Amino acid sequence: MLNDILRATQKNQENAILFLQMLIQTPSPSGEERKAARITAKEMKASGFDEVAVDRLNDVMGTIKGVGGGRSILFNGHLDHVPPGKMDEPYSAKLMNGSAFGVEGEVVYGRAASDNKGALAAMVMAGKIIKDLGIQLKGDFKVAAVSLEEVGGAGTQATIEESGFTADLVVIGEATENRVALGHRGGVGVDIVVKGMSCHASAPERGINALYKAAEIISRIRSGLIPRLPDHPIYGRTSISITQISVKPDTSNVVPEECSFHIDCRNSPDYSIIALVEDLEELIASMKEADPELDADVVTPKRRGTMRGFNGFYTDPEEYSIVQEVKEAVSEALGQETETKLWTFRTDGNYYAWKGTPVVGFGPAEERFSHTNLDHVRVKEYLESIKVYAWLACKICGVKG
Ligand SMILES: [Zn+2]
Structure with missing residues (x-):
């Protein structure tokens, strides 16, 4: 049967590339997924999916x-993408030689090629191949093409909470270069708000410049806190990046009375948001001893769930034997041993993992090209991922006859 899948993928190659190109040619930044959702739903129906539903957020x-008696599998890919920025012809979806990006073979270029339309198109094409070959899966084969992933994951959450769209195994299509991912660090964000006293910029001695105070805190975070962030045996190193800064009033000739900056922290379970806040408060307290004028507070987000100790996940092979089955199926489809890895960034996988569902990652494209002006997916990897998705479904769901 694997050979049938390989042949069918080959035969369907042109069609698969066209579908991917059509998706890329349809801009779908977060919140504007409607048209791409319609195209995806239409392709699912044309490919023979039995049920296709679109919800209020344009999640497809x-x-x-399945005919019954097997485990179900759910493939999750996202429709939305980050803005194209200064990309050249972001929605051209042109086929070009990968040498322009230092990679081998042909690539499809365009915004979202690597994140996440390559994987999403492959998931739908895998369903088509299963249908075309008349394979009768025992368990259900599901594809969730979700909205709003790049802005927090409301799409995936709606499919789970409002439609109960889950399965016995979830496969997230974020870029893994066709290896198996088992999880990622958590991500938390906090702000530090520094208060000063404004005055005319021509007489700075009359005020307290909140921006100068913030700069000192930033420099202490870099020299004192970042070097001692913990390393975790599974999740790796916790990281901190200071990403945004703003002042009030935002006026060129006034010493600012307030300055806020944002801290992005990617963490492991042993460095929760609580630990981060404690460390920052301690750092500010120690600075206050030397500078009684310093007035700074750590502000945590009010969004639901953000105070959860840890929002990453790890599907431990020791706990979930299905991981071994996934590795075997992927290795068989690719014709070579596959490795496991962790993603550097976050995904929607945690929303399923929190429910106790085993989640693995598998997607064409390289992490390092996501969100960049060099956004592309290699054709070879794209076609391989179709085979892998189809074969993985056969192995996990079981096949009748
Ligand atoms: Zn993504």
């Missing part, structure tokens, strides 16, 4: 019903 949920 397609199902190929």
Whole structure:
């Protein structure tokens, strides 16, 4: 049967590339997924999916019903993408030689090629191949093409909470270069708000410049806190980046009375948001001893769930034997041993993992090209991922006859 899948992928190659190009040619920044959702739903129906539903957020949920008696599998890919920025012809979806990006073979270029339309198109094409070959899966084959991933994951959450669209195994399509990912660090963000006293910029001695105070805190975070962030045996190193800064009033000739900056922290379970806040408060307290004028507070986000100790996940092979089955199926489809890895960035996988569902990652494209002006997916990797998704579904869901 694997050979049938390989042949069918080959035969469907042109069609698969066209579908991917059509998706890329349809801009779908977060919140504007409607048109791309329509195209995806239409392709699912044309490919023979038994049920295709679109919810209020333009999440598309397609199902190929199993005949019964098998485990279900759900592939999750996102429709939305980050803005194209200064990309050249971001929605051209042109086929070009990968040498322009230092990679081998042909690539499809364009915004979202690597994140996440390559994987999403492959998921739908895998369903088509299963249908074309008349394979009768025992468990359900599901594809969730979700919205709003790049802005927090409301799409995936709606498919789970409002439509109950889940399965026995979830595969997230974020870029893994066709290796198996088992999780990622958590991500938390806090702000530091520094208060000063404004005055005319021509007489700075009359005020307290909040920006100068903030700069001192930033420099202490870099020299004192960042070097001692913990290393975790599974998740790796906790990181901190200071990403945004703003002043009030935002006026060129006034010494600012307030300055806020944002701290992005990617963490492991042993460095929760609580530990981060404690460290920052301690750092500010120690600075206050030397500078009684310093007035700074750590502000945590009010969003639901953000005070959860840890929002990453790890699907431990020791706990979930299905991980071994996934590795075997992927290795068989690719014809070579596959490795496991962790993503550097976050995904929507945690929303399923928190429910106790095993989640693995597998997607064409390289992490390092996501969100960059060099956004592309290699054709070879894209086609391989179609084979892998189809074969993985056969192995996990089981096949009748
Ligand atoms: Zn993504």
